[in-house]
Amino acid sequence: MATHFKRRGKRLLGIDRQDAIRFFFGGNAMISILVLGAICLFLVREAALFFPQHQRDLEVYRLTGQEYANFAIKEMDEYTELKGLTNQAYYQEMDGSFGVERGISDSYSALSGSIYDNGEDLADELEEARDAVDEAEEDEEKTLAQAELVKAEKNWDDFLQAELGNADRAAIDSFGRLGEGEWKQLLSSMSSWDPVEDVPPAYVADAKKKMEDGMATFDAARMKIGEAGSELAKVRGELIKITTDIKHEAVADLTSAARREALLQGAVNAKTEENRARLKAQAEEITIREVFPFGERIKALEGSEAKHKAAVDAMKADLAAGMAILPTEFSSDEADDLIGRVQRKYPALVDYLDESLMESKEWKYDKPLGWVSSVGSFFLGKDWVTNSSFHDFYGLLPLFTGSLLISVIALLVAIPFSLGAAIYVNRLAGPAQQTFIKPVIELIGAIPSVVLGFFGIVVLGEGLRELSQVAWLSWVPGFPMQERLNILNAGLLLALMAVPTIFTLCEDAINNVPASFTEASLALGGSRFQTVMKVVVPTAVSGIMAAILLGFGRVIGETMVVLLVAGNQIAIPDFGQGLGVITQPAHTMTGIIAQEMGEVTANTIHYRALFSVGLVLFTISLVINIAARNIIKRLGHAA
Secondary structure, eight states: OGGGGSOOSOOBTTBOHHHHHHHHHHHHHHHHHHHHHHHHHHHHHHHHHHHHHHHHHHHHHHHTTHHHHHHHHHHHHHHHHHHHHHHHHHHHHHHHHHHHHHHHHHHHHHHHHHHHHHTHHHHHHHHHHHHHHHHOOSHHHHHHHHHHHHHHHHHHHHHHHHHHHTOOHHHHTTTOOOOHHHHHHHHHHGGGOOTTTOOOOHHHHHHHHHHHHHTHHHHHHHHHHHHTTHHHHHHHHHHHHHHHHHHHHHHHHHTHHHHHHHHHHHHHHOSSHHHHHHHHHHHHHOOOOSSOOHHHHGGGGTTHHHHHHHHHHHHHHHHHHHHHTOOOOOSOHHHHHHHHHHHHHHHHHHHHHHHHHHHHHHOOTTOOOOHHHHHHHHHHOOOEEOSOSSOOEEOSHHHHHHHHHHHHHHHHHHHHHHHHHHHIIIIIOOHHHHHHHHHHHHHHTTSOHHHHHHHIIIIIHHHHHHHHTOGGGTTSTTOSOSOSSSHHHHHHHHHHHHHHHHHHHHHHHHHTSOHHHHHHHHHTTOOHHHHIIIIIHHHTHHHHHHHHHHHHHHHHTOOHHHHHHSBOOOSOOOGGGGGGGGGSOBOOHHHHHHHHGGGSOTTSHHHHHHHHHHHHHHHHHHHHHHHHHHHHHHHTOOO
């Protein structure tokens, strides 16, 4: 018998066919391990180089006074948000209370502008004819001028009537604020409109006055709040200019040795004596200092503290005056909601201004900055700003928040569908249904993500926005949606992508439940549904949890869909809107890498910041896969 299992065939260098097959597959496994190790080493190396570079960048940021200027910048940002909410509420209330009047006013502006643009030559002729009549001195000259005026007036009147007859109501009243009666009355009032005098007809003037009188108190409050930041805006501009100039000078000084060396090397390689002399002269003009005089240059900020405090005090006084006369009752639900946010944000803004002012007083340009600040600024930073004329910031928090929110929504949608489908296919469906349903669900995983992204932009996003405009759905948080590209859109698409992964693994986990468990439950009188819910699912819970974790790893690592449909707004979503936060745009860790990696220069801080984000993603995916593997092992099914 043993002779049948002896190796046969030719051997080359002592290796036969079986050895070659074994070495081939074993070699592939080893190559995979080496590639994975190389990826890990590369990510870790670039991330390790980022933090010292980031620390030096933050040191320059502090030494040049830009950190101090950022206090005023952040204060203005917070104030601008409150100002924006107030303006939004103003126009929402205007639409709610005086929608028709606003429609008349806006339609008049659009209609008169369109008519004037189309008949500008006729309007000029009419104006010239009137001027000629006024300037004419002799009777004969006046008669001729009067005849030309009559002709110009008739030409204009004929043109005006034709334009009014062909006016496109949808284009003029683009928001549909006017009814049929108001539209006809507007056209009728415009029949005698004079393009030279450009005086609104009485119908339009009355509408404007009614709207202005009704919104007068709100407008006064809005204007007071809108003017509150004027002094701080001036201080911010001065601080940005001073500190940016210091930074440019410091960076030029810190790189002076490298620039001089580059010029001297260029002189050595120059082909002509003229170029060689020119490059040497430029190199000699560069002054190299051992230490840049930050302490001397930072004196340019002297006096800024008093200006800063005065500007903040003026802002607080104007805000208090504006808030005191801000209306509290509204006919528009949207305005009521927005003013509610303003009233909640106002005390928080005042507290923030006080805290910021106190921190700015304690700020020191020469305060030491350790590596903990660099790491904390990256992982807990709220800003990701690149290619800025002021200063670049690399904060992971808005990107991580966006990725997490989108992934959570995807799982909340995908888990019920995936688990329900797995239970039905494995335990309740007949053979024909199993043969149809399972391949169809698994086929979803074959759809390219870029195709799903286009579907999200054109179909799902637009459909969600249209649905959110339905009046009886206005109670839904975040409705009506302002943006079609948002967290909800991305989460729903990623849920579709996660369903095949979770479904397949859940179905495998349920299928591995011993048949004896099911038989025992049925023998004791349990129904099929009771057996599934009280025996099968609890027994397979470890496998189901592993499936959910792997589904989470699938969605958090997705790039193309979130890049196309998440909105790509780098900001921490406003959680003050409650569940409505999911209708806001966001950016993700994968999206920022795909968007910016092709535009950065190798070995720069921006380049290494993106690799640090990649390392965070890799770590999350690795932890998820290890956790899922351990769960499956505990179940007794080695991954």
